[in-house]
Amino acid sequence: MKKHRKVLLSIADRFADKRIEPPCMYAGNCGGCALQHVDYSTQLEIKKEYCNTLLNTVATIDAIEPSIPLGYRNRMDYVTAFGKIGLRRRGSFKHVVDLHDCLLLQDKSRRIFAIIREKLSGVQDYDYLVHKGYLRYVVLRQGFNTGQVMVNFVVARQENNLESVIDAIYNDVDSISLILSDGMADVSYGEVFEDIKKGYIEESLDGIIYRITPNSFFQANTSITQVMYREIAKQVYGNVLDMYCGVGSISLFIAKQAESVTGVEANHEAVTVAGHNATFNGINNVLFVQGDAFEYISDTAVKYDVAIVDPPRTGLGPKVVNKLLQADLKRIVYMSCNPVTFAQDAKMLCDKYAIAWCKAYDMFPQTPHLELLAAFDKK
16 A cells, blocks of 8 residues: 555656645645645546556556545544544544544535534543543435435444434434444444434435445445446346445346346345335345355356446455356456456456456545446457
8 A cells, every 4th residue: 555655646746736725624634635735637637647557557547537526425434532533644543633524525414513523522432542432433424315414423332422412413314323333443333232313314326215224335425426327237238246236226226227136245234225225116126135245156056147346445356256257247347446456356357358448437536546447348
């Protein structure tokens, strides 16, 4: 990661004449954004060159699909530690930047955060160095198209010490949950031990309604996600396998273009929510299976025409790639949040497949990160 950051900085330095005053007062200190010091069109140029460098000739990106530059995030995980609430300082686990606002969030979430911040006085936070305390994270989620807001309080003890905070926001949000995270790992998810209000929100993508629960994964930038899903829908046909399907967001979105869709997901809660989403939307040609994607593709006797893969930042890896190569698929649609691991997987996939096209999308404006989408067709 340090090597990649040096590459990014060396590219950014060549655009020194494009520097602007960052719109956020915390820029340069907060670890959330690294590119606010240049205008948005320049950010896209820097990211395009950075991405092509990381892809290392496996594919070439000609342009990046732009996003709205601010107010795009539908989720923010605020750390509560060392007497502060905010995000970690760039490059430091031990230091938290005390934030009063974040311009990446939608307006309603920003207003809710201001209320929470004011009411948190007197609530014990968490010391990550000695692993003692109570409140670890405040997680805000908001439907970009529905406006519904969820607040999750991630705590280290199964008790509710947040009555005054909850009372202050109760009528302004749609869902409030308490989540237990009592281990050593620094995570903002865990067992939901109390749904104080509703326990889910809904989001809409091109008319499909998705239920999102406290631990459900959903792409952080809804507007760009819609653009990407529309492209994926153009690439599928026949029997489709959606690996790492989460709450079924892609599976359900592309169902009309496919004869059948099978979504595989390891997380039990996500599979349950995916099933609800299919039923609620009246989509009958999608089946969701709880299990490991590698094990499923190893054991299934079903013949698929197209596979959609959207792995974590670690990528697919040799084991899964080899199973995909053995599956005799006509097309593989690969959605990636990491150009480095995408390039590694692509080199292996190109043993039997050719990259038909590869596009980049600015899922995370103001940061070096982006999303790739590629189609691999059988040679």
